[in-house]
Amino acid sequence: MTALDTEIATYTEANPKSKQMHERAAEVLPGGDTRNSIFWNPFPVYIKHAEGTQLTDVDGNVRTDFVNNMTTLIMGHRHPDVVAALHDQVDHGASYPAPAPSAIKWAEILCERVPSLDKIRFVNSGTEATLNAIRAVRAYTGKTLVAKCEGAYHGNHDAIQISVTPPVDKAGNAERPDPVVMFPGINPGAADDIIIMPYNNLDAAEQIIRSRADELAAVIVEPINGQCGMIPAKPEFLQLLRDLTNELDIPLIFDEVISFRAARGGAQEWYGITPDMTCFGKVIGGGLPVGAFGGKDEIMNLWDPNHGPDFVQHAGTFNGNPMTAAAGVATLELLTPEVYEELERKGEKLRQMIRDLIAELEVPMGVTGATSLFALQFTTEAVTDYRSYATNDKQMLQTVFTGLLNEGILMSNRCAGNVSAVHTDEDLEKFVAALRRVLVRAGYA
Ligand SMILES: Cc1ncc(COP(=O)(O)O)c(C=O)c1O
The missing domain is CATH 3.90.1150.10 (Aspartate Aminotransferase, domain 1)
Structure with a gap:
């Protein structure tokens, strides 16, 4: 035995x-x-x-x-302030077919704590957050290709379920990994729209990004990689991605679905490195289903229905729902x-x-x-x-x-x-x- x-x-x-x-x-x-x-x-x-x-x-x-x-x-399970906020909200209704005031406060708190956010939109999962952030940068740049790190999980949608936990013998050279579609059912074509960088490898990442710079709609990275065991990025790796994307005019997305718990303003505050777009989930919903994405006005304003003919359609029956907003606001207010x-x-x-x-x-x-x-x-x-x-x-x-x-x-x-x-x-x-x-x-x- x-x-x-x-x-x-x-x-x-x-x-x-x-x-x-x-x-x-x-x-x-x-x-x-x-x-x-x-x-x-x-x-x-x-x-x-x-x-x-x-x-x-x-x-x-x-x-x-x-x-x-x-x-x-x-804040652990059943924090009394979060429970009270939920009781209070449910007494006024669980969801409405019109906006709830609490979502405004929720957005204000996040935009105040995370200076890279001019505007934010709420969704119901981290998956939807990265899906929409990627859609945002594709709409903004008119390009399709995204660079992500090998071993990074950014949610359960086709565009990004590539090279999350690939069999090493199928993943190619460590310095220049091949994109590996993670399981049957994912559109195999999704692998054509992704290039894979080794996490924390500055030289390799630079070469990979430069080699396809003209096609890149975004570089997406988790400041602290959850999938491989909460591995912090080397500060110089994140700084390289920031400097390179600035130089090459490529939007940089931080997936802070996990790493937002690093500091009041997320890992971007903890590292002192500012992305163009950020994805959120988990902590910001106080225990209820949540996701959010946000960033610069010039990208986020594409979501405004009055923006003009090139606005990006975005619906979701429970987006910004008042129950999650209540739990989220109560939790964020506890986070001094x-x-x-x-x-x-x-x-x-x-x-x-x-x-x-x-x-x-x-x-x-x-x-x-x-x-x-x-x-x-x-x-x-x-x-x-x-x-x-x-x-x-x-x-x-x-x-x-x-x-x-x-x-x-x-x-x-x-x-x-x-x-x-x-x-x-x-x-x-x-x-x-x-x-x-x-x-x-x-x-x-
Ligand atoms: C970094 C990261 N991004 C995105 C997601 C997807 O979030 P969700 O499970 O809420 O869809 C997760 C989930 O663990 C995650 O860790």
Whole structure:
């Protein structure tokens, strides 16, 4: 029996109702749910209540949540101010066939905190945010080609589901990666409209961008790459992209769906580098479905129905809906500079404690991350891009992920995590103690 088999046996025994629910769910929902990002084998746990940092599943197991709905819940679950704002809004109606005043305040807060935003539009997911930002720059420039980084996830739409987690043997040269369509059903032609850059590789990115500069509608980049384990861009990499796109007159899009939690003004404030367009999601909706995109007037004004014949059509039944606006405004108002300082302190403390544990037990792994974001890496390589991330030992990852579930800790199924404003130092110590027990069980002592 491998360490993974043992962890799975313990897990299966401790979660009988989730197992049963999964079997029932799989009759009507492929794989037992509607999001592959929260699927894991042998079955996921089904949650019945969440409070602060704690999740209770249908079997009554309580776990400390280090996922926070994929980095969304920066104030933890059911923060009283957010709950009150939602109660208040639902008493006035859940959605209207006309604009709600709360969306104005929401937009004002974001435009004030993120100076690169002249205007913003709300949608219901990060996927729609990048879809619309890409559409925006294509409309603005009259060009089609987009440059993105290998290993970057920018949402679940055809234009960008390219080279997210490509098999390395199909992905070509590390310095000049081939675009790889991620799965069947995506328009194969989408790969013709994308060029792929290696993350954090300045020389390669410069050559790739310069080689097709005349055709580029945009360069899109995540300041902190979530997919490969919350890897921060080297500041000089982002600066190169900014300088190059300025020189070549190509709009630069920051996908801040995750990285907006880095600072009050997002990762662009944290790095001091300003894009032309920004995509948002997660945190800004306070736990409800959300996305947004915004930037310079000259691009965003194309969305104004009075702009003229070249305006860009944009509808969406729930765009800017008052429930999400209420939760979003309540959350953003809680996010003072002091909260961000604490988030960063706790993130750094946790990463350091994990580093110390890895060194003490001499485990072939590492930890990546920045600000409140972190991820375990099951490789001895320094993970700075997709190719180094791809050296992760998947069996060990699953062993640790399942072991942590058995120890009352929830990470994402790729062993990424984040701290919220309501995690305490005791929660961080609990995480490290749990990780220690899991690693000892796996044979590291
Ligand atoms: C960087 C990034 N962009 C876009 C998205 C898509 O957001 P959503 O899941 O809300 O569609 C995600 C989701 O995790 C993301 O991490």
